[in-house]
Amino acid sequence: MSRVMHLIGHVFEIPTRKGLGYFQVTHWDASMGHLVRVLDTVANARPSDLNSLVSRQHRFVVFFPVGHALSRRIVTDLGTFGIPAQAERFPLFRAQGPPPIDPSKPKIWSLWDGGKSRRVGLLTTDQHELPIKEIWNDTLLIHRIDDPSWRWSNDR
Numbered sequence: 001m002s003r004v005m006h007l008i009g010h011v012f013e014i015p016t017r018k019g020l021g022y023f024q025v026t027h028w029d030a031s032m033g034h035l036v037r038v039l040d041t042v043a044n045a046r047p048s049d050l051n052s053l054v055s056r057q058h059r060f061v062v063f064f065p066v067g068h069a070l071s072r073r074i075v076t077d078l079g080t081f082g083i084p085a086q087a088e089r090f091p092l093f094r095a096q097g098p099p100p101i102d103p104s105k106p107k108i109w110s111l112w113d114g115g116k117s118r119r120v121g122l123l124t125t126d127q128h129e130l131p132i133k134e135i136w137n138d139t140l141l142i143h144r145i146d147d148p149s150w151r152w153s154n155d156r
Contacts, residue, residue: 007025007066008083009024009069009080009081010025010066010078010080011074012025012036012066012070012078012083013075013076014074014075014076016042016142018042018146019043019044020043020044021038021041021042022038022078023036024058024081024087025066026083029114032063032117033063034064034065035061035063035066038144042148050078054082054084056084057086060150061091064146065066067143074138092113093132093133094109094110094130095109095110095111095117095132095150097110108121108122129151130152131152132152
């Protein structure tokens with residue numbers, strides 16, 4: 001566990017079709033892996049002031065296999081930075097239950113806080129803004145970074 005935990009606070013650079021994207025590891029979950037906050041910047045060159053970049057609000061959070069991406073040299077480790085106050089708390093996620101037997105029936109959802117899960121059935125409008133409990137590969141992460149209009153509320 002200490003090997004994984006040492007990545008908390010690290011900022012990584014990932015090349016995309018539109019430039020360089022950035023994310024920071026904020027949490028570790030034994031079942032989901034590393035939680036990252038994707039920073040709201042795609043740049044042609046690495047910003048000179050990484051502290052300023054990290055202190056800004058992020059676009060979204062998602063679970064991502066950072067260790068695997070690092071070992072495959074998909075990402076570059078830029079070092080450890082303080083996690084801003086707005087990202088210190090583990091976020092609430094929505095998780096889709098098993099698909100309904102009848103496809104005309106609505107999806108059943110639960111909410112997960114990193115420890116407990118509670119079934120809520122249909123989501124409220126605000127709950128549609130919550131991130132979905134899922135793990136992305138590098139292809140999907142890059143695709144989402146390159147689409148500035150993408151938000152979790154797009155995925156229902």
